Each structure stands twice: as structure tokens, then as C-alpha cells.
Amino acid sequence: MSEVAIVGVGCVGFQPILPELSYKELMYEAAVKAYDDAGVDPRKDIDVFVTCAEDYLEGFSIFDEFVPDQLGAVLRHLFTVSGDGLLGLANAYMLIKTGHFDTVVLEAHSKASDLLTLMDVIAFALDPVLNRPLGGHPYYVAGMEMNRYLHDTCTTVEQCAQVVVKNKKNACGNPYAAYGANITLDQVLCSDMCFYPLKKLEISTPADGCVVMVLASEKVAEKLTDKPVWVKGVGWCTETPNLETRDWSKAVDTRLAAEMAYKTAKIHNPRKEIDLAEVNDLFAYKELQHMEALKLCAYGEAGKLTEEGVTARNGELPVNPSGGLLGMGYGLEASGTEKLLEVVLQLRGEAGRRQVSNVEVGLAHAWRGIPTTTGIAAVLSNVK
Amino acid sequence: MSLDKITNPMHVRHWLGDMEADYIYTLGVAGERFFKEIKENGKIMGAKCPRCNIIYVPPRMYCEKCFAKLEGWVDVGTRGVVHTFTVAKIDVDGKKLQKPEIYALIKFEGACGGLIHKIGETTPEKVKIGMKVDAVFKPSFERKASINDIKHFKPAE
Amino acid sequence: MSEKIKNYRGEALKSADIKEGRVPTEKCRPKAKFAWSAGIAIGRFLEELKKAKIIASTCSKCGRIMVPPRIYCENCFKPTDGWKYVKDTGTINTYSVSYLAADATRLKEPILVAIIDLDGASEGMGIIHKLGEVDKEKIEFGMKVRAVWKPKEERVGSITDIKYFKPVKEETP
Amino acid sequence: MFGKKRVAIVGAGLTLFRRRLKETGKELSYEASKMALDAAGMELGDMQSVVMGTAPDAFDGVHMKGEYLADGAGAYRKPYTRVFVGGGTGVFTPLAGWWHVASGQFDSCLVVAEEKMSSCYPHPQFAFTTIFDPILERPLGMNLIWIFALEMHRYMHKHGIKKEDIARVSVKNKGNALDHPCAQLGAKITVEDVLNSEIMAWPVQRLDVSPTSDGASALVLVSEDVAKEVTDNPVWIDGAGWCIDSTHWTNRDLYYPDYVECAARMAYKMAGIKNPPKEIDVAEPYDPFDYKELHHMEGLLLCKKGEAAKLTAEGVTQRDGDLPINPSGGLLGVGNPIAAAGLMKVCEIFWQLRGEAGKRQIPGDPRTGLAQAWGDLMQYGSVIVLRR
Incomplete structure (x- = not known):
């Protein structure tokens, strides 16, 4: 089976709002950059196009209707994954692995600013009979999860707040980040309590942006670029949509996704073998919970490591050097591709002043947010 | 890149619209059976998986783990x-709630x-993980076979 | 399958079961409101409609004049590099006589709807709109039509600034 | 296909298709999945991955409904993906299942499609209005039927086809559906009945149209090695094709579906099919409207452009004809829970090739079959080629 590589990336955003571009124009501009980076002509060089979107986040039904033109995919082979961009990566990876396709384009974007009632839409994802009739802001689910997580692991609120300080600081060095800031632990701890024990500054703010990537089989990748980033393994998993029976303390989906990705990538000791990790941090505590599920540390240990600076950009295990979702902005279904973008740039040595030294293996992780239990993990490397 | 920006x-223009339907x-x-029990008898039921030997609350037609059909129902108490x-201190629009709402997952033995x-009939400071709570049902004539037939849970005496 | 399976699952309900409350249900109307960015191409298109003009974008590589306009030529995958007004006349590419409103309620007076290939745009570049001032029996494929614009003060920069298209009486060369 | 992995279908499941069912979408997904597993003689635990296909969230009335349906589709703690290409989803879903297995990533994949259109109340028509461009089309008060009426009219005009030529499709499919145990609208009707039915948006009349429905369907896909263990009678996925055309549907000539041809050519190339009308023994093209069956037969290169109506009139497309088309009864007869209806077509081909289609079984020991779905704004084609 052929190896699979990422051979081109393009990104526009992320910004709190990109009002001058329509979502189509936003996608076009990112696509042009990605094709330029990969040196491909989408009208003849690309076998399959994958777009990642959910209808209610866009404002119309059947999103792929409105996609082919701006990606160069007219009368070509395109489809939608109703999921995070990293889930799109998983499908692109499998397509190439079949041996029938050599080049796949992956697209994911957020035009969150088009959506005036994001929280109402998220509430519309709750079970219509069992949960939704209770009403309220859907992020109460995150408050409940954080509470149980802190209870079971003895992680402290200070440790969670430290994630925000670190990620917003990292974002200052990232031109793709919308919400970089130099803030103190006290500022986080004193921000409004929204869903006890979850505070306002611990919640990622939506942002507009788009990431397009070009993937290729070994044979094609080596022709196109001398800096391929290899996809060594992808794993994805849905625990259960039922709030009543899910695990409230551990991110089981992410653990199973990671196990699958590590198995394919032959990673036996993630903590040692992974040089940097981009981990979903939609809420600050999620970075800690996800680090544990990804086996980057023991259960309950992530808070301590964060406090000790191990996960800082210059630490022993840099986590979210991009600034994460807290720093870059919550890119809806592009959240996973924000992570992927950073890992690719880091592995290519193109991360500017964010560059982590001596990186060979990177991990990108996504979670689909409230109310889901779907996690995706991908292991990438600049060495075949 | 596009040639015009x-x-x-x-010149920045937006178009307003919605995706709303009933x-x-x-x-x-x-x-239907679960909520009928709540409505008519004020009972909370679970459904037992004969293969995994677990009781699902709320009851389901099938076991999500093994796909067995669940037919045996048991009363799990209130x-x-x-x-x-x-x-929760804010509502779905982000506005501060006059009275904060306490949301919980309540498990049954x-x-x-x-x-x-x-959770009602208490204050947020008094709520703890592990505390016992009782279901408070609406009066039977107000019940409609809905999750809101239970008004809330309150701390057990 | 067919022969082996005796019992296909599913419990059919009648609309009356719901209407008359024999089957309990939960109701909801989501709040899903949007302010879509019109963007460069459609933003300009709407502005021109307000002036009672229809604008297209052009691609110098394939020479197409495209309406509604876009900032990229989807065939060449190049940025479009020009703007061009097209006429507010065109020919009927296809049409329908609809007794259905948007919500599927039945209409006594039908809505006449057509795809109109606009004059001055590349061949086959149609837009969807309504027809007016015409007998439904007399609509024909290839019929020449012209936009009937709302008065200036009522135009807001919307596709509905064109009330409808009506037949062109005299064929002007 | 040297060095490439083959994927087999070993079980199929289907619920009733009805205007309104009591079961939740999860429960419908479960019933279809369970039946498919039982038919394959396999357990949920044997399934290494799950793919869900379901059309707009605006039908079921749940945002991210793929996530919502996960447990009903058997995805508990499993790798799970939802793919979505409008009406093309039903046939596209097993294609996604195919690459899950053909990639070597998994040995098995449960493929499930579900639709509960009755949640949108009082009529799913309202949800359909959200498929149009919000700035250029929705303000006109669009109704879904319009776009079909416009396309149908163009198709009739271009080829000089009359309504009665098209109505025969509806008569055939509703008749075929009388033999389908899950069918919603099986009926013995005449061409006159179609022509005398209510005019909705000329040339579309009531009996030209498939209904809205609730329902689910499922398939069990396995690798070659597993297939050998579990059945003597696998059906192979030998061709996968899909294609999308431009968003600007009013900029194209609607009389012919280029995107279906492109998808078909992709699938035929993979399956090594050179002469489709000769090599395909049975086909289930997408028929949400009667003219669509004809339109799609042409796009699938099963006949020449403009010739499908003639073949239908000659009886070629009847179950006992030379090229049986929609022996299931299609969407016109069995019903149209969008994604589930597309997958129902794949189930039908599976049963036909195994000789298990009961009263619907076509004669002549079919070996190669095809199912196709259409979707989006006159824009999407998905095609699967199956072989015994």
C-alpha cells in the first residue's frame, strides 16, 4: 500500500470575522494558495475532493451544492464529510490507500460570522426528546463534564486557567491566529463564571477561516515536493451520542481514536515519540483531558505538566504551539484542520517564530464539540 | 487571488435569512412507553439488556453495545x-440569568x-457530586409525556 | 431476504394520530438566523440590480461572460478579470406553470417560473426568475422576454428588484 | 484491479417505508442495521467501522444528525463517518463503506442510511426550500418541484417526448412495488391516471412524483477474506463512481445529466465495463420523478440520448424485459426517504444478484447490476456497480 503525504497547504484567516468575503470566496482564496503550494492544477491533477461541513452551520441544506466551483471541482469527484476536517483527512487517506486514487484535496472552513445564533444551533443538536426540552445554553454540557473531570482527577481550576494563558500567548506568534493575547492567570480566574466551574476566558471564541490541503500518494508526492509531510496513521471514534451513557470524566472517543492512529503509525510510547501535539482545546479543561486520552501523560497528570511548563512551546512536550482554538479561534468544522495546518508547518520547519526545534513526529487531534463524543487523531511525520 | 477586493x-454587504421550520x-x-410510565404512574423505568446484563436509563429499544433487542423493563425508582x-449563569443568548440554573446527570442505583x-429547591452552593436527589413530578393533570413532566430533582431528605 | 424475512419493522402512523394527540410528541422550532456575507461578486451584483442593471464577470482565458458573476472562472480555475453589463432581455430556456407555493400550499393562480438565458451573456447563461403579463398558455420555449423592474425607490439590491420578466412584443433587431 | 482489494456485500436490511413512522431515526437505523447483520449471520461486534448516510438535517430536525444517529447505526465506540451528497447520498454511502474496506484499514463496515422526513411539520417541503441559494434563489419563494418541472420540461422539449411516454415509468414502478414488502405506494395505475392527476407544477403532476417518507436501510460490507468465511454467495462492489457539476445549475442545459455520465464512466472504468447496455443485467437508476428514470438511463449510457422513453414503451425496462429497470418499484413505488431510498436500490441489486428478490426476482440469472442516485441542484451523480 502506498504511503500518503500532505503536499500542499493553504489557509485564509483565522479572523474574528471576514466580512468582505463570501464563504465561497473564502474557500477559493485558500484553495488557490494550497494549489500553488502543491504545484497542481485542480482542473486536471486532482482525483477526489473532500469538503467538510454541517448544513446548519452554513445556513442552507446540502452544502456540497455550493462547493465545486470555487475548488476547481466542477464535473469532478467531490463529496461532503459531515464532520471535522480531520475526519475528512481520514477519508482522504483511505481513498489513496485503496490504490485507485493518487491525489485528494481536503477542504474545511468556518464562516461562523454568517451564523447569528450559533448556540441555538448547537442546542438543536441535542436529543429532541430527552435533552432539548430542558432548554438553556448548550454549553452546560461542558460545565458538567469539567466538573466531573476535576472531581475525578483532582486537576485544579488554576491548572485549567494556565492552559488559556499558554495558548493565548502562543497565538501571539501565529499570523493565522485571531485571539492571541498576553494575559495573566488571575485574569482567567477572575473572568465571568459561565457554567460552573467553566469560566468565560476558558471557552474558545468562533472565528472565520478556511484551510485547504492537497494529499498525494507516495509516487506523486515525491514528484511534487521535497518537503512531504507523511500521514503515518489516522484514528477516529464516536463514543455515544447519548449524554446519559457517555463517560463524563474521560474522553473515551479520543483514547480509542489515538489507539487506532498509534497502531497504524507504530507509535508505542506517545510521550516519547511525539515531538509536538496539537490537541483540541475548545474549552481549556479539554486540552488536559485530551492529552490524557491521547496517552501523552497519565490520567490526571496533564494539569501538573501544564503548570510545570512541560507543554509550553519551549517545553519538553509542546502542546498547541499554534495557540490552539483558544488562541486561533474556534473554526467549527475547520477546527481539526487548524491543528493539522500547524503540525504540517512545524514538520516542514515553516512555523516562523513558533518553530519548535528538532521535530520529526507531530500529532493533530480534533473533537467535534458539544454535544458530541467524536474524536479524531492523526500522526504525521516529515520522515517516511 | 481574486483581482478585485x-x-x-x-461596500460590505450582508444578506439576512434563516433556516427555521416547525x-x-x-x-x-x-x-413512548417510558414517558407514558412517567405521565401515568410517576415511574422512572429502565430497560434491561439480557446479554450485557445492564439496565439502560432512559430505556431504549436496543442495547447500544451489543444490539440486542431490549424487552424487559424494570422500575429504577425516583x-x-x-x-x-x-x-449555568447565562442563557442561550449569552445574557446573565436572573436565577442560575443547575443542570445535572442523575444516575439510578x-x-x-x-x-x-x-436541580431545584436548593441553592448552587449546596449541590455536590454524589448527593442523593428525588424526582419532583408535575401534578398528573399537567403531564404531557415529556421530560418536563419531571419538574426537577430536589435534594433527598 | 424477501422470502426469508416475514416481518419488516416499522409502525406506521396517520397524520390524524399526531393532529389529534393520540401519539405523544415533542415540538420545536429552532432559532437559526444568518447574515451571510454577500462577498465581492454577489455584493456587486446586488448593488447593480439596485441601479436596474445586470452585471456579469468575465474570464479572458475562456472568454465566457458569466452571470450571476463570480470572482473565479470555475472552468479555467482562474480569477475572473473583468466586469460586463449584460442586457435585461433574454430567451426562455425552459419554464413551468406552478400551482404550488414555497410551502406546498395550492394556488388558484399559478406562478410562472422560467430559466431565462440573458442576452449579452455567454450562451446558456440563465438565471431563474418569474414570468408576468403573459397568458400561461402562450409561453413558449425560445420566447423573448424583458425584465420588469420595480420602481427606483422600491429597489433594495435584491433579485426581487426585478418583478418578473414579460414577453417582448416586437422583435427588435 | 491488480493489487487492489475487493469488497463484498454479505447482508442487507430494510425497514418499512411510510409517510410517518413511530420509530425515532435512531430506532429505524437500528432495525435496518440489525436486519442486515442477521442476514449476514454476523454480530455488531464483528463490525470494525460504520458509515452513515442521511440527507439534510432539516428533515429530521436535528443539527449534526449523523452524530445523533450514531448509536442506532451501531457506531458505539467505533470509527464512524457520515457522508452527505444530497439525494446522491444513498448510493454514495456504500461507496464510502467500500473505501473503508478497500483501503485495508478495516475488514468490515456497516453501512446505514436513514431519513425521517416526517419530523418537519406539517410538510417536509419547507425544509426543501433551504436547499436553494439564500441570496439569489430563496427570495423568489422557490418550491422544490419547480426545478424538476424546469428540467423535465427542457428534457421533453429537447427530445420531443410526450407526457404519456414518461407516465409509463410511473405505471411500471408503482406496479413493481406491489411485490415489495416495504413499499409505501405500490399500485396498479394507468397512463391515464397519471395524466389526469393533479397538476403540481406543469409538466409535473401528482403521480409523476415519489412521496416523502420515513425509513432506513443498511448493508454489511466485508473484505474478501471475511466474505469467504461468512458466505458462499457474496456480491462484489466492482465499480464506484461519483461526480458533481457546477453550482450554477441555471447556466447549464438541463436536458442531459453530464454529471451522471461522468460518475458512470468512473464506475465502469473501475469495473472494466465497456458496453453498459450489454454488460449490465439489471439497474436501479434514481427515480424520484418518473422522467428522472429516463434521464438517468441516458446519463448512465444504458441507451442513447432521448431513447429511454422508447425503450420503456417497448417494455424493455420491465422485469421480464431485456434491461429490467427499477424492479424494486423504485422511489415512485417503494417510497422516498431520501438516503434510505438510495441505499434501498443497492439492497435490491444485492438481492437480485443473489436470486433472493422473491416475487420481484428478474429472470435470467443476473450477474452484473447497477444502482445510481442523483442529488443536489441538478448536479450530483453517484453510481455503484455490483457483481456476483
Whole structure:
């Protein structure tokens, strides 16, 4: 089976709002950059196009209707994954692995600013009979999860707040980040309590942006670029949509996704073998919970490591050097591709002043947010 | 890159619209029976998986783990334990709530799962993980076979 | 399958079961409101409609004049590099006589709807719109039509600034 | 296909298709999945991955409904993906299942499609209005039927086809559906009945149209090695094709579906099919409207452009004809829970090739079959080629 590589990336955003571009124009501009980076002509060089979107986040039904033109995919082979961009990566990876396709384009974007009632839409994802009739802001689910997580692991609120300080600081060095800031632990701890024990500054703010990537089989990748980033393994998993029976303390989906990705990538000791990790941090505590599920540390240990600076950009295990979702902005279904973008740039040595030294293996992780239990993990490397 | 860009902020234009329609949801085969028990008898039921030997609350038609069809139903009582909770201070529009809402997952003895619901008749400071709570039902004439037939859970005496 | 399976699952309900409350249900109307960015191409298109003009974008590589306009030529995958007004006249590519409103309620007076290939745009570049001032029996494929614009003060920069298209009486060369 | 992995279908499941069912979408997904597993003689635990296909969230009335349906589709703690290409989803879903297995990533994949259109109340028509461009089309008060009426009219005009030529499709499919145990609208009707039915948006009349429905369907896909263990009678996925055309549907000539041809050519190339009308023994093209069956037969290169109506009139497309088309009864007869209806077509081909289609079984020991779905704004084609 052929190896699979990422051979081109393009990104526009992320910004709190990109009002001058329509979502189509936003996608076009990112696509042009990605094709330029990969040196491909989408009208003849690309076998399959994958777009990642959910209808209610866009404002119309059947999103792929409105996609082919701006990606160069007219009368070509395109489809939608109703999921995070990293889930799109998983499908692109499998397509190439079949041996029938050599080049796949992956697209994911957020035009969150088009959506005036994001929280109402998220509430519309709750079970219509069992949960939704209770009403309220859907992020109460995150408050409940954080509470149980802190209870079971003895992680402290200070440790969670430290994630925000670190990620917003990292974002200052990232031109793709919308919400970089130099803030103190006290500022986080004193921000409004929204869903006890979850505070306002611990919640990622939506942002507009788009990431397009070009993937290729070994044979094609080596022709196109001398800096391929290899996809060594992808794993994805849905625990259960039922709030009543899910695990409230551990991110089981992410653990199973990671196990699958590590198995394919032959990673036996993630903590040692992974040089940097981009981990979903939609809420600050999620970075800690996800680090544990990804086996980057023991259960309950992530808070301590964060406090000790191990996960800082210059630490022993840099986590979210991009600034994460807290720093870059919550890119809806592009959240996973924000992570992927950073890992690719880091592995290519193109991360500017964010560059982590001596990186060979990177991990990108996504979670689909409230109310889901779907996690995706991908292991990438600049060495075949 | 496109050759023209919008550089004049007055030329930025938005189009308003919505994706709103009316929906009606059947409760399903298991849901209908579950909510009928709540409505008519004030009972919270679970459904037992004969293969995995677990009791699902709320009851389902099938076991999500092994896909067995669930037919045996059991009463799990109306007293449960707070597995986790939160105190929501803002509403869905982000506005501060006059009175914060306490949301919790309430688990029942011997059962897998539980009910997501609100906690009432107490103050946020008094709610703890592991505390026992009782279901408070609406008066039977007000019940409609809905999760809101339970008004809330309150701390057990 | 067919022969082996005796019992296909599913419990059918009648609309009356719901209407008359024999089957319990839960109701909801989501709040899903949007302010879509019109963007460069459609933003300009709407502005021109307000002036009672229809604008297209052009691609110098394939020479197409495209309406509604876009900032990229989807065939060449190049940025479009020009703007061009097209006429507010065109020919009927296809049409329908609809007794259905948007919500599927039945209409006594039908809505006449057509795809109109606009004059001055590349061949086959149609837009969807309504027809007016015409007998439904007399509509024909290839019929020449012209936009009937709302008065200036009522135009807001919307596709509905064109009230409808009506037949062109005299064929002007 | 040297060095490439083959994927087999070993079980199929289907619920009733009805205007309104009591079961939740999860429960419908479960019933279809369970039946498919039982038919394959396999357990949920044997399934290494799950793919869900379901059309707009605006039908079921749940945002991210793929996530919502996960447990009903058997995805508990499993790798799970939802793919979505409008009306093309039903046939596209097993294609996604195919690459899950053909990639070597998994040995098995449960493929499930579900739709509960009755949640949108009082009529799913309202949800359909959200498929149009919000700025250029929705303000006109669009109704879904319009776009079909416009396309149908163009098709009739271009080829000089009359309504009665098209109505025969509806008569055939509703008749075929009388033999389908899950069918919603099986009926013995005449061409006159179609022509005398209510005019909705000329040339579309009531009996030209498939209904809205609730329902689910499922398939069990396995690798070659597993297939050998579990059945003597696998059906192979030998061709996968899909294609999308431009968003600007009013900029194209609607009389012919280029995107279906492009998808078909992709699938035929993979399956090594050179002469489709000769090599395909049975086909289930997408028929949400009667003219669509004809339109799609042409796009699938099963006949020449403009010739499908003639073949239908000659009886070629009847179950006992030379090229049986929609022996299931299609969407016109069995019903149209969008994604589930597309997958129902794949189930039908599976049963036909195994000789298990009961009263619907076509004669002549079919070996190669095809199912196709259409979707989006006159824009999407998905095609699967199956072989015994």
C-alpha cells in the first residue's frame, strides 16, 4: 500500500470575522494558495475532493451544492464529510490507500460570522426528546463534564486557567491566529463564571477561516515536493451520542481514536515519540483531558505538566504551539484542520517564530464539540 | 487571488435569512412507553439488556453495545445520585440569568445512564457530586409525556 | 431476504394520530438566523440590480461572460478579470406553470417560473426568475422576454428588484 | 484491479417505508442495521467501522444528525463517518463503506442510511426550500418541484417526448412495488391516471412524483477474506463512481445529466465495463420523478440520448424485459426517504444478484447490476456497480 503525504497547504484567516468575503470566496482564496503550494492544477491533477461541513452551520441544506466551483471541482469527484476536517483527512487517506486514487484535496472552513445564533444551533443538536426540552445554553454540557473531570482527577481550576494563558500567548506568534493575547492567570480566574466551574476566558471564541490541503500518494508526492509531510496513521471514534451513557470524566472517543492512529503509525510510547501535539482545546479543561486520552501523560497528570511548563512551546512536550482554538479561534468544522495546518508547518520547519526545534513526529487531534463524543487523531511525520 | 477586493467598508454587504421550520418528534417505540410510565404512574423505568446484563436509563429499544433487542423493563425508582452538575449563569443568548440554573446527570442505583435534568429547591452552593436527589413530578393533570413532566430533582431528605 | 424475512419493522402512523394527540410528541422550532456575507461578486451584483442593471464577470482565458458573476472562472480555475453589463432581455430556456407555493400550499393562480438565458451573456447563461403579463398558455420555449423592474425607490439590491420578466412584443433587431 | 482489494456485500436490511413512522431515526437505523447483520449471520461486534448516510438535517430536525444517529447505526465506540451528497447520498454511502474496506484499514463496515422526513411539520417541503441559494434563489419563494418541472420540461422539449411516454415509468414502478414488502405506494395505475392527476407544477403532476417518507436501510460490507468465511454467495462492489457539476445549475442545459455520465464512466472504468447496455443485467437508476428514470438511463449510457422513453414503451425496462429497470418499484413505488431510498436500490441489486428478490426476482440469472442516485441542484451523480 502506498504511503500518503500532505503536499500542499493553504489557509485564509483565522479572523474574528471576514466580512468582505463570501464563504465561497473564502474557500477559493485558500484553495488557490494550497494549489500553488502543491504545484497542481485542480482542473486536471486532482482525483477526489473532500469538503467538510454541517448544513446548519452554513445556513442552507446540502452544502456540497455550493462547493465545486470555487475548488476547481466542477464535473469532478467531490463529496461532503459531515464532520471535522480531520475526519475528512481520514477519508482522504483511505481513498489513496485503496490504490485507485493518487491525489485528494481536503477542504474545511468556518464562516461562523454568517451564523447569528450559533448556540441555538448547537442546542438543536441535542436529543429532541430527552435533552432539548430542558432548554438553556448548550454549553452546560461542558460545565458538567469539567466538573466531573476535576472531581475525578483532582486537576485544579488554576491548572485549567494556565492552559488559556499558554495558548493565548502562543497565538501571539501565529499570523493565522485571531485571539492571541498576553494575559495573566488571575485574569482567567477572575473572568465571568459561565457554567460552573467553566469560566468565560476558558471557552474558545468562533472565528472565520478556511484551510485547504492537497494529499498525494507516495509516487506523486515525491514528484511534487521535497518537503512531504507523511500521514503515518489516522484514528477516529464516536463514543455515544447519548449524554446519559457517555463517560463524563474521560474522553473515551479520543483514547480509542489515538489507539487506532498509534497502531497504524507504530507509535508505542506517545510521550516519547511525539515531538509536538496539537490537541483540541475548545474549552481549556479539554486540552488536559485530551492529552490524557491521547496517552501523552497519565490520567490526571496533564494539569501538573501544564503548570510545570512541560507543554509550553519551549517545553519538553509542546502542546498547541499554534495557540490552539483558544488562541486561533474556534473554526467549527475547520477546527481539526487548524491543528493539522500547524503540525504540517512545524514538520516542514515553516512555523516562523513558533518553530519548535528538532521535530520529526507531530500529532493533530480534533473533537467535534458539544454535544458530541467524536474524536479524531492523526500522526504525521516529515520522515517516511 | 481574486483581482478585485472590497476595500471600502461601505461596500460590505450582508444578506439576512434563516433556516427555521416547525418540527414534531415522535418519542419512538421505547420513548413512548417510558414517558407514558412517567405521565401515568410517576415511574422512572429502565430497560434491561439480557446479554450485557445492564439496565439502560432512559430505556431504549436496543442495547447500544451489543444490539440486542431490549424487552424487559424494570422500575429504577425516583431517587438518584448526582453524577455531575453545573451551574449555568447565562442563557442561550449569552445574557446573565436572573436565577442560575443547575443542570445535572442523575444516575439510578444499578442502572447504566440516568437522566439529564435540573436541580431545584436548593441553592448552587449546596449541590455536590454524589448527593442523593428525588424526582419532583408535575401534578398528573399537567403531564404531557415529556421530560418536563419531571419538574426537577430536589435534594433527598 | 424477501422470502426469508416475514416481518419488516416499522409502525406506521396517520397524520390524524399526531393532529389529534393520540401519539405523544415533542415540538420545536429552532432559532437559526444568518447574515451571510454577500462577498465581492454577489455584493456587486446586488448593488447593480439596485441601479436596474445586470452585471456579469468575465474570464479572458475562456472568454465566457458569466452571470450571476463570480470572482473565479470555475472552468479555467482562474480569477475572473473583468466586469460586463449584460442586457435585461433574454430567451426562455425552459419554464413551468406552478400551482404550488414555497410551502406546498395550492394556488388558484399559478406562478410562472422560467430559466431565462440573458442576452449579452455567454450562451446558456440563465438565471431563474418569474414570468408576468403573459397568458400561461402562450409561453413558449425560445420566447423573448424583458425584465420588469420595480420602481427606483422600491429597489433594495435584491433579485426581487426585478418583478418578473414579460414577453417582448416586437422583435427588435 | 491488480493489487487492489475487493469488497463484498454479505447482508442487507430494510425497514418499512411510510409517510410517518413511530420509530425515532435512531430506532429505524437500528432495525435496518440489525436486519442486515442477521442476514449476514454476523454480530455488531464483528463490525470494525460504520458509515452513515442521511440527507439534510432539516428533515429530521436535528443539527449534526449523523452524530445523533450514531448509536442506532451501531457506531458505539467505533470509527464512524457520515457522508452527505444530497439525494446522491444513498448510493454514495456504500461507496464510502467500500473505501473503508478497500483501503485495508478495516475488514468490515456497516453501512446505514436513514431519513425521517416526517419530523418537519406539517410538510417536509419547507425544509426543501433551504436547499436553494439564500441570496439569489430563496427570495423568489422557490418550491422544490419547480426545478424538476424546469428540467423535465427542457428534457421533453429537447427530445420531443410526450407526457404519456414518461407516465409509463410511473405505471411500471408503482406496479413493481406491489411485490415489495416495504413499499409505501405500490399500485396498479394507468397512463391515464397519471395524466389526469393533479397538476403540481406543469409538466409535473401528482403521480409523476415519489412521496416523502420515513425509513432506513443498511448493508454489511466485508473484505474478501471475511466474505469467504461468512458466505458462499457474496456480491462484489466492482465499480464506484461519483461526480458533481457546477453550482450554477441555471447556466447549464438541463436536458442531459453530464454529471451522471461522468460518475458512470468512473464506475465502469473501475469495473472494466465497456458496453453498459450489454454488460449490465439489471439497474436501479434514481427515480424520484418518473422522467428522472429516463434521464438517468441516458446519463448512465444504458441507451442513447432521448431513447429511454422508447425503450420503456417497448417494455424493455420491465422485469421480464431485456434491461429490467427499477424492479424494486423504485422511489415512485417503494417510497422516498431520501438516503434510505438510495441505499434501498443497492439492497435490491444485492438481492437480485443473489436470486433472493422473491416475487420481484428478474429472470435470467443476473450477474452484473447497477444502482445510481442523483442529488443536489441538478448536479450530483453517484453510481455503484455490483457483481456476483
